[in-house]
Amino acid sequence: MVIPVKALSRSSFGQFDAKVTGSWPNDISGHIFIVGPHHRPRERHLFVGTGVVVRWDLKAENGRIRVHSKPLQTWDGFWQELFPWTWKGGYFPASISLLGIAEIANTAVVKMDGRVFLTADAGRYWEIDPVSLKTITPVGYFDEHVITAPGLAFPMVMNTAHPFYEPDSSLLLGCELKARPRLENIWGDMVCHPYIYMWDGKSNLKQWKVDGVELDGSTHSLVVTERCVLVPDMPFQMGFSTVLGLKIPPVSPYPQTQIHVVDRSALVENTETVPARLVTFPGDSYHFLWNYRHTQEGHIQLCAIQQSTLGLTQAIEDDDINHFTGQRFQPEFWGIPWMFAFDPGILRKVTIKVEPQDTRTLNTETFIHPGWWSTQLFTADPREQFSAEGYSAIYQVYGGFYRDLLSRRQYLQFRDDLNRILVDEEIPLQDLPSVLTRIPLNEDWDSLTADLLAEQAAHPELPLASLGSSRLDFYVFPEGYLLDSVQFIPEGQGYILTTVLFQEYYEGWLFAANDLKGGAIAKISLPEGVNFGFTLHSEYLQSLSSQRPPYQVNRVLSAVRSLTKVPVKTITEAFKIICKSQMKRFR
Template identity: 20%
Template sequence: MFQHKILQQGRAALNLPVRPLISSTRDPLDLELKVIYGELPDDITGHVFINSSSGSVNSPYPYPEKNPDGSRNKEYGSPILLGGGFVMRYDFDQAGKVFLKARLLKPPAYYADEATKEGSHPHYPKWKQSLSGFKNLGITRLSFWLGCSDLLSTAITPIRYGNDKKDRLVATTDVGRPYEFDPKTLKIKTPIGYLKEYINGVPGIVPWPFPVLQTTAHPAFDPVTKELFSVNYTKSTSLQLKESNLWPTLHLHHDKIEKELEEKVKSWKTITDKNEAREKLNEYFQNVHQNRPTHESKFQRFFRKLKHTFTKVLGDILSFFGVPENEFSVKDEVYLHCFDGSPSLKSWRMVDEKGENLKITQCCHQTTLSEGYFVFIDAAFKLSLDVMFNNPFPHNQEIDNFIRKVTSVPQEPYTYLYIVARKDLNPASKTVVAKQIKLEPEFIHCYLNYKNPNGKLTLYGASNSAACLAEWVRPFDKLVDGSDIEPGTAGIISAGVMDIGRISKYEIDGEKGNLLSESILDATGNLDKPEDLGAHTWGVGIYTFRDIISGSIPSNEITDIFFQCYGLEPRRLTEFIYELYKDYPNRKIPAEKVKQLSEEGIPHQVVRLNAQSFELEDYFQFPKGYEIRSLQFTHRKGSVNPRPGIDGYITVLMINEDELDGVKNFFREVWIFDAANLKQGPKAVLSHPDLNYAFTLHSVWTDSLESNDEDPYTVPVKEDYQYMIDKIWLDKHKIQDFFEKEIYPHFN
């Protein structure tokens, strides 16, 4: 059984530095981790890759409140979900040792961000006036001059194509293309797909070389057919960028507009009707460009006004001559992409059974597949474009507080699931039908059994019931008991769980698109015995199982699933979240009871579900203050258990709040559990003084770092981005020069 005293002795011997809850590094790491508890299993093997968010080009986490010159840091309080991709690789291929290699992922947008960061203005003196650098805007990072940054910080997918014998690794995000990176060096190799093969989330007339690509953080790879399936979607919004001139105006007059809006917000705060307040805000943004000078030439200004005035007429005429309609507007569209290493993506526009375009209301965070079907969801994660761009001034607490109050809505309490029969993916067709099923409660992650006998799909889901992953704790927030937030917690994600989490199992007729059966499991644990609750499902988060995503082995039938259940804690439940979700329609536990339990605290657990009996069979309850960040099923050499689903280890990244010699610390540690016996506690705990991370997400296990003999697929960076630059009508020559100096040299 777990012995806390021995762990404390190991920590003391390693002389670990004191760190806050939110802390990270962006420095390259090459470390040998030290065992501070237990013994490292001698049969653990392979490599665990974990993606994480690591801050911005200006600083790692935590973002300081003030800049070095004493001015206010506009990144302070930004969500920790929003950060550059920092991939960590834990190597278990040397007996008795664990090595860590970690590097920042650096796609082209990284170098653009680096070139325009704080302090770069002496090289480009006009930028200080036009504020062209990238900024944290809600849950995206954007430049009003250059566009949207690729933050490859969410997940990793192994793929193979052609004659590959070893895994390739692809880093993914919800907003951007997947990028292949080298598993040995952790350096970027190539994006998957050219920019011209994707649809842009903003109209083509918006002069950004870095487009807004709404995709999925979890593309689905078929290790049998060696195909990678993904989605790319756009969403029409009430505020059309082509009509408002909002972004060019913000690019030129950012500070003046911020001051003006702040004064208006002070007067709008007295409006009691939420719809009226929202209308005032929308009207302001619609007309913000009027009577503001620009630095455009007369020709540029004339050309832009011509496009604005005659958009509809020109759109019809140019469409007749083959100019895409999305140059002038954005409509609801969802595309299915299939990649097999060929020079071009295979793409289909997905339609419903009436032939109408699909409409995504939140995001397509998760996709999954079986041997005969591709499935994706409109996930319980408010990451759509209108949410990302609803506040150009998130650093301004007066504006941010007002805009959040009048625009925020709860996530949908259900999930739409879409099913595409893979046999219908005809290369000669431009569309494919996706059947829709409505499932309750809502969820963000799900996986299918690969086998689908007689067209029957078996789907497992993790429901983040009334736990809003698109919200974060603001510096001005109050906790649900009315107190100020705890110092150092601004920016933390999943701001409060407002009902018991659920684990779901659905059986679906893939051909007809009908729900055949459903099983929903939840467990509060024994609340009268807080020191050992028994298995619970408070805060069901990410999960893992054997070969959860594999480049070579399909998950024919999932037998055991290991869930992160992150419990309840007072520092995450704010008054804002409580009010937003107190009337949650799928509620099982009264809101007041959830509030009480949050103030008392329910600790994290890792729990195992027997997927066949659909029962929770094993769990480990962590001490209060110990937090799971990521978990990954990790193989062992050989086999010692006849049940493959528990024949291995669970590698868990932790941030553990504890006191050592009277000093509070947040320890970064790697805990390794026997997958067949969680209850006994960790087999080993490892750490290092330089091990530092704040927000880790999805992970993958591979058996080898060996490379394939050849790289038949590459997207040349200059050719790729020149397609975007050639379409730019504002500052084209400046952007061309910028790319020639700051971007292309890194990819020659």
């Protein structure tokens, strides 16, 4: 299978008229925002690069829709353009210089009462104008945030890429991390102390340290319900060596998902720390879909998107070899993350009891399709998010399996992964395609998995990806087509827009949400030479308005406060830690 690797790192900017073919519904009129990285030549990891936002205006006119694209103008980006040789292009998470850590804001889009923010795991969030796509402001001065490492102008902030906006309270809830080297492995690994924060969109952030909790990984996604905040410990791991681009792998994460449960009633004004209760369940979780409302019994229901044998902080490098052929990778492969696994993807449905004296995992159900590998992005119907019944289904993207993308280094790091399902002899001799599927949440996933395995045993002649066609609604993409971003459109019967890479082309495919197997009902073709490359998460807005922002960070004052307040804050915190440890010694 030919992988469109040359199309992954291209970013076109401007306003474009895109041609629509097929049957475009008349009841679609909203807007989809998709974010992805903008790659400078020296930035090697595909996830590295300041955010680029792409807006798709879904109201078709004369067989065309309008598509807009603009790069985010972060303040460190000015210095990167002015003095590019002073910035070191580490593989992850961002570029480094004497001025500090680059802010990337390239991973997800968050809407907040008509306002639009770009987010990432590293750096502050940035607000953009939803109409013009111009950069407005970062969220907060650096001294308001939890600082992992000081910098002259741009200290290191470790964030969750997926905060949660709660419309009823008009609050954005997120999580920042205070990282330090693991003492027994200073160069290879960090541990992180999580801080939950709330922001009302116009004043300072309010933070609470989660007491007594150290994370091995990071909190890529924060889970917020009507009563609780769940802080996951997720396998996005890095050490100082990773940040600097050195080849010292971090310590392997704990082989189960660990979640720290905080009662929202504890997040009150006059406290600085909150207690948390720990729950665990099997597997490496990278994202979550959850019901905001608790069940009648008071339980939390969520779906964990899991995948073994991949590592998103690592990427193919110039001296890597292909695991199967032993040949070195061509330059166009360098920087492609280990986001394609050599094992089937896992979806795990979990019910959690959250009583103060009895917090535990009540039960889990596991969905595994033997031909669907590399769980990636997902979407769901946002009209169901705050309902009493919760979500009815998850729409999951499986990236596929590609022998051309498996390096020996990735294989060796995950060869003995405890969550791995298959052994080496069961790795297919051919590639597996991208798949878009709808998995109902009211079905018994254990039984569904058992039925798929039985069908595989009874019909070995069937293509692996086609198993379950009588039970599930899904679409298998043609050979050479790579499924990228995905977004549910909550209009009419519901639609799914996906972005697709093929050769050097970038397209949008529209599906009816209730009939994926019927294929795309319409396709969007960009003008020749226009390509947005590898993109990530997305968000839907019904309408757009450009308003005077109620919040603005002053650029000059931000630099002054970074030079003055951040060092004082860092030294004060370090002094408190030293004093506390000394007091323990003399007790």
